[in-house]
Amino acid sequence: MRSQPQCTVIIPTYNRARLLGLTLASLTRQSLPGDSFEVVVVDDGSSDETAAVVDEYRDRLRLQYFFQPDEGFRAAAARNTGIRHAGGGVCVFADSGMLLHGDFVRAHLDAHAAPGGPVAVVGYNYGHKQDASGTWALEDELDVDDPSGTIGRLAGRPQWRDIREPFWAKYGDEFHHLPAPWLVFWAGNISVPTEQLHRVGLFDEAFRSWGGEDLDLGYRLHRAGVPIVLSRAATAVHLPHDKSEAANESAANGNYRYMAGKYGTPITRLLPLFPAINPFTMNDWIRDLALPSCAEYLDRGPAGAGAEVGAAAGAGAVAARADR
Structure with a gap:
């Protein structure tokens, strides 16, 4: 055996x-x-x-x-x-x-x-x-x-x-x-x-x-x-x-949107901004935007969500900057 x-x-x-x-x-x-x-x-x-x-x-x-x-x-x-x-x-x-x-x-x-x-x-x-x-x-x-x-x-x-x-x-x-x-x-x-x-x-x-x-x-x-x-x-x-x-990026973009909606945290909501945000430096964006970790965000519940949601939404404007 x-x-x-x-x-x-x-x-x-x-x-x-x-x-x-x-x-x-x-x-x-x-x-x-x-x-x-x-x-x-x-x-x-x-x-x-x-x-x-x-x-x-x-x-x-x-x-x-x-x-x-x-x-x-x-x-x-x-x-x-x-x-x-x-x-x-x-x-x-x-x-x-x-x-x-x-x-x-x-x-x-x-x-x-x-x-x-x-x-x-x-x-x-x-x-x-x-x-x-x-x-x-x-x-x-x-x-x-x-x-x-x-x-x-x-x-x-x-x-x-x-x-x-x-x-x-x-x-x-x-x-x-x-x-x-x-x-x-x-x-x-x-x-x-x-x-x-x-x-x-x-x-x-x-x-x-x-x-x-x-x-x-x-x-x-x-x-x-x-x-x-x-x-x-x-x-x-x-x-x-x-x-x-180009084909892979197009296919992946829909998947990133799905993942962002699936988890609904400020960090995951950055995913549809690829490639305007370089994934290899996204941890810097998280730091610069002062986003909470996903666990911290979800632990706070709806009452503490407003500020973080706003910060994540503002990332789209920030992403217009030259990528680091």
Whole structure:
């Protein structure tokens, strides 16, 4: 009888068979024994060779595959399927098209084993740009058969560093004390104790277009008292693929409005002001506007809400300033 896996790596995917294959291949090269973790691939209705690619790895990975009909963008639902079938005590999320360092799984587990109680871990992504036009040159830097060596080389190339680096340069790697640390909680490379995911209610499946469902989960974890921490050792390369910054921003804007209305706090009401407000400096806006934390605001109740609502509404005028 197989022992329980230490963690479950959950990969949602849609029509990225080639990229998924590279992600799965990098999971076969992990420094942890292959039986110590499981992989759950959840297919959001692909019409390409995704299922066949998964079959190629069944004898090399402890692998489960689930298919959900193509009913539009349902990444949140796909991830939730993975969580519900997870046998590991930690869920590690990786997007298809992530080339994972050989210590990727080990680094996530090490972050959760550190003293201090449960945490939500943000990994480090090389090569992630908002628009595909800036990423295709990365292909010349890649050796897909040697992810760890590739990442070692990219570490010395500033142009490929994680695009959240300005956030960490400003606030430091220990940023969980900020009023909105969840702004960098991006689901392409994160991990959370499985029990904590169930406690906060998993991903919100009302997010039906690109963007925001990971911030929403990070927000609820933060509100539940789970620190969000960075693991620079949990590294991956975001492989180039077709995408559009303008299309993604348009899709995400509706999701930010939904999240702002869902929680109704002065901090969350800043979200629809992206990108006029840079999310990497939004914690400064919160400070400059003297906004209460979400917990403080909700504890005050309707009687104390007026001033904070006014301050948040005034942020739109402030956002016309040159971005910092």
